Amino acid sequence: MKTYMFLVITIILLIVTIFISLIRMIIGPTVWERLLALNLISAKTILILAIYGVYKENVLLLDVAFSYGIIGFLTITLLSRLILKGGRQK
């Protein structure tokens, strides 16, 4: 149990930072700050999945992490393009 303590502490720290960036997402004055917080959350989710896969010694979780990364990247790109074109107003 002691050998895995560093991994567990890292996971807990990452979860705390996800909640802090949720606060940023709620109070952010413009749309782009919310997008930035979304970007941070998706990057941290990949890290949590990778660490948990190593902790449980399960290879399939790493595949899930990889596909989650692709989905998060597509989300950011498409949302920024939509906002750049003006959203629904035009």
Next chain:
Amino acid sequence: MIYRILLFISWVYIIFGMIGIFRFSNIYSRLLTSSKIDTVAAMTILIALIFKCGFSVFSIRLILILIFIIITSPISSHVIARSAYLNGISIKKEVGK
């Protein structure tokens, strides 16, 4: 063990990334923070995991995730910055406040 030292360094990066997000008052400064500090934190954690696993099925996938993060993380912050810049969020005015 080398991976414990690397994980310890990554905690410092994560904490300073969060502080930087709340300390600056400008969207571009926040973007500069997130594009550097958080990429470095992710890279450090993944390298630490690679050192922990040695050569196995895990480390190949971890190397692939590392390359993917290095390629896509600057692109996504670039896309956000471009969208904010072309929509006319000016830099000088925000600094003056």
Next chain:
Amino acid sequence: MKNIRKNYKLFIVLMIFWFLLTFSLSLSNFITGFIICIIVTRASYGILYDEKGFKFKILGILDSIKYFLILFIEIYKSSFSYIFRIIKKDCEPFIAEVELEVSDPLAITIISNSITLTPGTLTVDVDGSKLTVITLKDCGDCAVLVNKEIKEKFEKLFIERG
């Protein structure tokens, strides 16, 4: 079949990745990988390669190892300097323009990505070979300084190749 014989490099790379990812050497695994790799190689005709060979100039192995080493060192250096910047809270972004000498689209993409990762700059827009860049501080001569820094660090690698 003619296209595949001409582009055996792509096929070999795909097969190596298939074996690294599945990590087993049974016969059914080999046959499945072979069929999928042939389909992928056929489908990427016109996107990745043409009759004359690959469409893009791809870096050699030695060059790319050198490039990644430089990139890693630069990233860690920049992150240390940025932590002190966060503590002192001095960050006043302003916009500069950089004119590159390379005209290859792939090289421009790689250079602008590595600019974003290294100290104090963030690429905003690309028009031809002119980059619009956000830098950290407005210090009068900053545009010239950023120009010099980018050219010395990254563009040198691509110009030498010709």
